[in-house]
Amino acid sequence: MKISVIGTGYVGLVTGTCLAEIGNDITCVDKDHKKIENLKNGILPIYEAHLEDMLIRNIGENRLHFTTSVEDAVRHATIIFIAVGTPSHENGDIDMSQVDEVAGEIGKSLDAYKIIVNKSTVPVGSVKRVAEIIQRHLKREVEFDVISNPEFLREGSAVLDTFQGDRIVIGSTSKKATKILHDLYRPLKQKIFTTDPESAELIKYASNAFLATKISFINEIANICEKTGANVNEVAKGMGLDKRIGEKFLNAGIGFGGACFPKDVKGLIKIGEKLNYDFRIIRETLQVNEEQKMKPIMILDNLFPDLRGVQITVLGLTFKPDTDDIREAPSLDIINELHKRGAKIKAYDPIAIENAKRVLKLPIHYFHEAYDAIAGSDAVLLLTEWKEFKELNVRKIRSLMNRRVFIDGRNIFEAKAMRAKGFEYYGIGIDNCQFTAICSIEERMIPIENQKSHHTCGRAWN
Ligand SMILES: NC(=O)c1ccc[n+]([C@@H]2O[C@H](COP(=O)([O-])OP(=O)(O)OC[C@H]3O[C@@H](n4cnc5c(N)ncnc54)[C@H](O)[C@@H]3O)[C@@H](O)[C@H]2O)c1
Structure with a gap:
């Protein structure tokens, strides 16, 4: 299939390269001229295992192309992926300016029926928003469909996740577009979950917020462990044996970070606020994370x-x-x-x-x-x-x-x-007590001001 991917960052580059690898004709677009020049020469802007070899091979086999022209990319393709950034505003709100800009450019260049697939993480209602922007910018009457296809890859294992992910989510109201997307993804042999656009958009935020909450939860358990003498690694192991809980995302540590969890948790809080809903659990997830750092x-x-x-x-x-x-x-x-x-x-x-x-x-x-x-x-x-x-x-x-x-x-x-x-x-x-042998559970409970020294018990700082 002829496909264009607009936005050649972590998501766009991995998506484009992996779809080329399974035989599609891909054009990746970015407005960053230097990035595109480097990519044409096989120089990657990011580190991701297995990506470089695959990229060079697919460029060599003429299935992977790079351009800075959205217009050329739109003309080239039947399916156009939007994979631009959706960072947080200062107040945690989701900055949709890159998506809006791209939607406008797609609208101006649309010359025949195309499917526009939103891979960026965007608030509920964005499929409609993108469709409206495209419609406003059309230079002639053409049909198009906009669908949601949130991305679940993890940095560090992005290529593997694309080929062996747990599920592909498609949010669509168009039977035609849904069928074409199923055909595109069939070679990946993954479970495809098709739903309405709003649910698809929320699945992404709900998934990330849930995982972030699991991390903050185990970090709070870790804090309790430090006050009681329990060991969070043991607690997590014991919890994880329960299939309903699972062992993943139960590693206590200094909290989560990255391009997605903090921004998506804040984004979901804002989505709630706009609907007059106070999403208390994930507000605390963020707060616990700030303290844990x-x-x-x-x-x-x-x-x-x-x-x-x-x-x-x-x-x-x-x-x-x-x-x-x-x-x-x-x-x-x-x-x-x-x-x-x-x-x-x-x-x-x-x-x-x-x-x-x-x-x-x-x-x-x-x-x-x-x-x-x-x-x-x-x-x-x-x-x-x-x-x-x-x-x-x-x-x-x-x-x-x-x-x-x-x-x-x-x-x-x-x-x-x-x-x-x-x-x-x-x-x-x-x-964390340096002198476990002499520090009893009672001593651990001694208020900090009454402790002989901070070495009486390492839990004193709590
Ligand atoms: N990074 C991840 O692990 C990950 C995982 C899942 C989902 N997501 C989501 O996917 C989206 C993209 O994330 P990312 O990490 O790949 O972002 P990124 O910042 O790495 O890349 C975005 C790219 O889009 C380009 N761009 C912006 N405006 C453009 C325009 N008008 N025309 C052409 N190119 C343009 C930028 O130059 C940049 O190269 C975000 O919504 C993010 O939340 C990211």
Whole structure:
């Protein structure tokens, strides 16, 4: 099929490349001229496993083309995907300007029947909104259908998700468009769920808000664990064995980030507000997440009377592993806070250093190797669960550090083993007391002001 994808970011580029891979003739459009020039030469703007090889192969086999002209792309295709950004406004509202602009351009260029598929995450009612904008911009009377097809890929496994996702959702009122989309997706052999456009649009927000809530929920359980001596990793394992709950998204840590969860949760709150509905659960999901991000700072505050001049190493800048995306990563808030408090900051990430430099205009010393970043540090903050961090030689880390504070924001190490190796180790929702053997449950309940020292019990900061 002849397909155009407007917006060549994470979603557009992965969608276009994967649809080319299954034999379609794809044109990807972006208004960013440099991005398009680079892509024509096989240079990717993002890191995503398996994407580069597939992109180069499909360019070579003449199934994947790039342009900055929406007009050319619309003329080329029967199916036009909209995959532009829908960021948050300052107040959390969903910024629809990119979608509106593209809809207008599609309208001006429409010359025959086409299906416009909205893949961007957009508020309920956007299929109608896009159809109205296209209709207003038509230069001649042509038929078209607009349908919703929200995207569920995850950065870090986006290619795999496109080929092996749990479901494809289509929101459509047109039998003709629905059939063509089913034909397009049939080779992917995935469950296709067809529904009305409004439900499809809400499925995307509801799914992301639910997953974000699951993360905030386990983080609140982690906070209870710290006060009681329970271990959140054990609690999560026990919960996850229940098929109704499932084991995924039950990893306690320093909270969620990324281009989607924070923005979509805020977006759903706004959707509710506009309908006079106060979506209380997800307001709390966001609030819990904001507080959770500061957990490493709270731990440091209990260990150092003053962070001025303290040498801190941040390991991991991305909001999750296997991506170079640092949008809304907890590391950004944590580093900003460390800087405000006068800490000296060194940082290492396997692939996101350049992206971090663009966003964080702070005196951070970046390194291209984890051990170099760790050398001479008073405290290490592990903020992303990159596989290579799990494989670090902890004895070497110990030998390189000045004071051996290790704050594991993703619980990738085992507390007992790390402490046995001489670290002042702190995880999230695990027994953070340095002196477990002498700290009874009663002692853990002693109010902070009455504790002999913060070392009486690591839970004191709560
Ligand atoms: N990133 C994800 O993991 C993910 C997952 C699922 C859904 N989504 C949703 O998909 C949409 C796209 O997300 P993304 O992360 O790919 O965004 P992105 O910011 O990475 O990419 C958007 C691209 O659209 C281009 N663009 C903007 N206006 C344009 C125009 N008028 N003409 C041509 N190109 C234009 C931009 O230059 C940019 O390259 C968003 O609504 C997002 O919420 C994202």
